[in-house]
Each structure stands twice: as structure tokens, then as C-alpha cells.
């Protein structure tokens with residue numbers, strides 16, 4: 579059968595390669611089991627795939643084309659509804675399956691970053707995490723649970739240590755989280771990020787609520803006074819030679835609360851521009 583005139587709109591744009599030869603692997607994780615405000619980020623991976631078809635594959639910012647990347651859309655992890663522990667186990671195993679590839683992980687809510695990083699630590703024991711987020715996600719526990727999108731970075735600090743985590747864009751947190759972040763010196767401003775030296779491989783996690791709700795209204799926990807996507811993408815692009823980025827995730831897009839797919843479209847754009855800027 580000829581595939582000259584057909585495409586699969588249920589995969590991310592430019593999904594061209596098999597697992598053997600792909601260098602970049604797109605993986606959806608439709609998990610929103612711990613969302614504490616607006617639920618529905620489980621719908622984001624498929625909505626972002628759909629919106630990706632609206633984008634030109636060429637980036638003027640990076641002067642590169644998505645078509646030149648060897649990319650595979652690996653599908654979605656089958657999570658276990660209501661069972662965070664089992665879902666995290668499945669995520670860890672699936673990410674281990676694509677070890678050695680450059681992962682583009684699409685949530686789902688922010689809890690998923692924990693099992694993804696745990697899995698990637700096997701290959702990169704000195705991994706650093708750079709987080710863009712309106713929130714610090716540093717609470718020790720929330721509603722009786724230690725594993726949620728409110729506590730995820732606290733768990734990562736416990737695993738990685740304070741020197742291997744940098745947080746950018748936070749503007750909503752408790753006094754206790756602020757104190758924890760200040761003591762550990764992990765909160766930075768976007769302006770101070772370029773020139774910051776990362777000594778080791780970097781995994782970037784982008785919570786879409788880091789952007790101002792004017793640009794990204796469809797997120798689980800929107801927070802006013804956020805970043806402008808243009809300044810974010812310029813900063814990422816300007817830092818491409820200063821960081822050895824080995825993968826990233828984009829989380830918390832919440833299609834049921836999105837207006838005219840604005841946030842899913844921005845998520846697809848962020849994924850594309852980050853990939854072109856950062857994939858070596």
C-alpha cells in the first residue's frame with residue numbers, strides 16, 4: 579500500500595521513524611489522578627497532537643526544521659485510573675523502554691515528572707532538573723499524600739539533592755515552600771538563567787502554568803502574572819549551547835478548560851521550538 583497521500587493525525591506532527599532508528603521519542607502520559615483544582619489534563623496528549631498539525635515544521639527562531647529530526651510518537655502510557663503508585667510504576671517502565679532516545683514527555687499532570695526522572699537517573703546518575711512552573715510544588719504532603727503534583731519537586735529534591743534542581747517562574751506558594759526554596763537556593767528568575775552553569779545532563783520540565791493565563795488559560799491551576807511565551811522561547815534558544823539537555827516534559831495543559839485550543843496549540847509550539855533548540 580502506498581502511504582504517499584496519507585498521514586496519521588493521532589500522532590505528533592513529523593512522526594516518521596520506528597523505535598530502532600528514532601532519536602526523539604514523543605510519549606503521552608494521560609494521568610491526572612492527583613489534580614487538586616481543575617481536572618482534565620489527561621486529555622492533553624491527544625489534543626496537543628491534533629494541534630501540532632497546524633504548525634509549520636520550520637522554526638525561524640532556530641533556523642531548523644522538525645522534518646530533519648528522526649522522531650517517533652510512541653503513543654500513550656496506559657495509566658491505572660485512581661492508582662497513583664501503579665501508574666508511576668508503569669511510567670517508569672515505559673520510559674526505561676525508550677532509554678537512549680531523547681524523550682519528549684507530554685502530560686498529564688506534574689506528578690509524572692517524578693517517575694520519568696527516576697527512570698532517567700539509571701542512564702544519567704548525575705541528572706539535573708530545570709523546572710519552569712508558576713508553583714514550587716515543594717509541599718511535603720498534600721491531602722494526606724506524599725505523591726501529587728503539589729509535592730513532586732519536594733520528592734525530586736530528596737532524590738537529587740538541592741544542587742541539582744533549579745526553579746524558574748514561581749509566583750504561587752506557601753510560606754513554608756518559600757522558606758524551603760530559599761534555604762536550598764533553588765529559585766531563580768528567568769533573567770538570571772542564561773549564564774547559569776549546569777555541570778551535567780539537564781532534564782527540563784515545563785508546567786504550562788508558568789505562562790500568563792492570557793497566553794495559557796487552559797491549565798489545571800492558572801496563576802496570573804506569568805511569563806510571556808516569546809521571552810521563554812528566546813531564553814531557551816539563547817541557552818542551547820550552555821546546557822546538555824537530554825529530554826524534557828510539558829505538563830498540566832487542561833483541554834476541558836482551554837479556550838479555542840490556545841493552550842494546546844502553545845504546548846505544541848513549545849514542544850517543537852524546544853526540540854529544535856535543544857536536541858543535539
Ligand SMILES: [Mn+2]
Pocket residue numbers: 688711713715727785830
Ligand atoms: Mn507544577
